[in-house]
Amino acid sequence: MKVMVKRIYAPAARSDGFRVLVDRLWPRGISKSDAKLDLWLPDLGPSTALRQWFNHDPARWEEFQHRYHAELKGKTELVSELKGQVPRGTVTLLYSVKDEQHNQAVALRSFLMIRLAAGRHGTRGKKHAVVVEGPNTTMSGRALKPVVQLERTGCGIAAVAAIAGVSYRQAQRTANQLGIYATDRRLWSETTYVRPLLRNYRLCPASTEQPFLSWSSLPDLALLAIKWHRERGRPCWHWVVFVRDSDGERVLDSKRSLKSHVRRDFGRMMPKWYLAVVTKR
Amino acid sequence: MPWTTYNNVSIPSFMYGTAWKKEATTGLVLQAVEAGFTAIDTANQLVHYDEARVGEALVQLARQGITRDKLFLQTKFTPVNGQDHRLPYDAGATITTQVQQSFASSLTHLHTDSLDSYVLHGPYSRRGLGAEDWEVWAALESLYDAGKTRMIGISNVSADQLTLLCAKAKHKPMMVQNRCYAAFGWDKEVREICRTHGIIYQGFSLLTANSGIFAEPEMRALAAKYQTGLAQLVFRFSQQIGMLPLTGTTNPQHMKEDLQCERFTLSSEELAAIETIGQ
Numbered sequence: 001m002k003v004m005v006k007r008i009y010a011p012a013a014r015s016d017g018f019r020v021l022v023d024r025l026w027p028r029g030i031s032k033s034d035a036k037l038d039l040w041l042p043d044l045g046p047s048t049a050l051r052q053w054f055n056h057d058p059a060r061w062e063e064f065q066h067r068y069h070a071e072l073k074g075k076t077e078l079v080s081e082l083k084g085q086v087p088r089g090t091v092t093l094l095y096s097v098k099d100e101q102h103n104q105a106v107a108l109r110s111f112l113m114i115r116l117a118a119g120r121h122g123t124r125g126k127k128h129a130v131v132v133e134g135p136n137t138t139m140s141g142r143a144l145k146p147v148v149q150l151e152r153t154g155c156g157i158a159a160v161a162a163i164a165g166v167s168y169r170q171a172q173r174t175a176n177q178l179g180i181y182a183t184d185r186r187l188w189s190e191t192t193y194v195r196p197l198l199r200n201y202r203l204c205p206a207s208t209e210q211p212f213l214s215w216s217s218l219p220d221l222a223l224l225a226i227k228w229h230r231e232r233g234r235p236c237w238h239w240v241v242f243v244r245d246s247d248g249e250r251v252l253d254s255k256r257s258l259k260s261h262v263r264r265d266f267g268r269m270m271p272k273w274y275l276a277v278v279t280k281r
Numbered sequence: 282m283p284w285t286t287y288n289n290v291s292i293p294s295f296m297y298g299t300a301w302k303k304e305a306t307t308g309l310v311l312q313a314v315e316a317g318f319t320a321i322d323t324a325n326q327l328v329h330y331d332e333a334r335v336g337e338a339l340v341q342l343a344r345q346g347i348t349r350d351k352l353f354l355q356t357k358f359t360p361v362n363g364q365d366h367r368l369p370y371d372a373g374a375t376i377t378t379q380v381q382q383s384f385a386s387s388l389t390h391l392h393t394d395s396l397d398s399y400v401l402h403g404p405y406s407r408r409g410l411g412a413e414d415w416e417v418w419a420a421l422e423s424l425y426d427a428g429k430t431r432m433i434g435i436s437n438v439s440a441d442q443l444t445l446l447c448a449k450a451k452h453k454p455m456m457v458q459n460r461c462y463a464a465f466g467w468d469k470e471v472r473e474i475c476r477t478h479g480i481i482y483q484g485f486s487l488l489t490a491n492s493g494i495f496a497e498p499e500m501r502a503l504a505a506k507y508q509t510g511l512a513q514l515v516f517r518f519s520q521q522i523g524m525l526p527l528t529g530t531t532n533p534q535h536m537k538e539d540l541q542c543e544r545f546t547l548s549s550e551e552l553a554a555i556e557t558i559g560q
Contacts, residue, residue: 024492042489042492077489080301
């Protein structure tokens, strides 16, 4: 399964699969037959008030997505209709605006991918998994290796990459396909967005975070929040991986400037809480 | 006031649609019937519908005295390209066999031995009609000839496809069910063909496909004039231009209000204005 976005004025291609227009208004200068649509869901577009407030201002993009996703949560039937198409092949969300980075189709795609990955409204498991690139090796019998983050705020993606056994770039691409971007400030204060990425690699995160009590009480594998602090009143932290296996206990830290990304200086790290991870494979 | 098809089957003028209701399907069908709906639309397609849960509602209604003969039941055969892995037939079988298997499964789901309306959920071909479309239509015609369904129809069909079907089929469809966009004149081309051939046109997504027109001052003025809601205005308009509307509301109050739309009548000028409002 694949969800793509495309400007409606671009030529239709067989690889588009199921073509869905998600603009509230019919685009100018294009006929019904030229559009080669399988479906038009005008009511799935952002409300007029939200669209006018956003006005395709990139500075408002993050907040726009947040508000639009909130609107979409109230449109369960339309989202279900669209989601029903996804497991059957490629779905292309079509839009008319010139801005290819900041538009409702891009925002809708990220909403859809997170929903599909989280399995909130559909069948969980293999059929709906949106794995783009799979791990190179399996977890069993392989020592976890640290992954260095290639984006300043990409510690969550790097931590998942380390556990999944994929490169940072591979995990980054998968995350982006799920609508997860390291630059998204919401990632820095919430754990919601790392869960679909873990699940996508058949990794099962615990449903809630647990407060850190001691190193010995940690599970054998966990995402650990260290350097916990507040920025502009919002909690922020640095994700690392805690692992306990035949090589003993250690922390895999993705921070680029570290001399060694395998850490055992447990006294210096002050974890706030952890998210246990279980491998399904 | 019910409609009558060209083969003299009576069909209620408003229908309750059960798409995307999932586990709430049974309860909502019960509420819809309690509100006054007597026609129920579903499909043997688990991607969007839950036909068996419609059937559960029918069993409960029968216990309350609302027996099968008091209701109009419409369901659909969905080709393999519209299904996911949960197929109600053998995908390796011929299309004729698939229709027979899906139909039998629908009867089981709905606890009945015949249907009022059996619908092809959509043609196999995007444009024109191919061999698969003719085979599937012939399979539907056979069910009709055998008296297993009182009418047959087609959904999600273009004007060109409908013209072809009417020209060459042994039995032209008795009904068409399409998504109806105001931006395209409320599917005017297809409606015109239906009018010419005496085919009942059922419109779905009348509200969700057209919410843009709710902001139009003309619509708001008409709603105020008739002291009604915008949804009722759209439903009444659709009925007056010869359409049988579907609603899938999950709100019991809206179910009742939608059925009350027949209490007012729009003038021909007002109908003409709404017919072109979204274009």
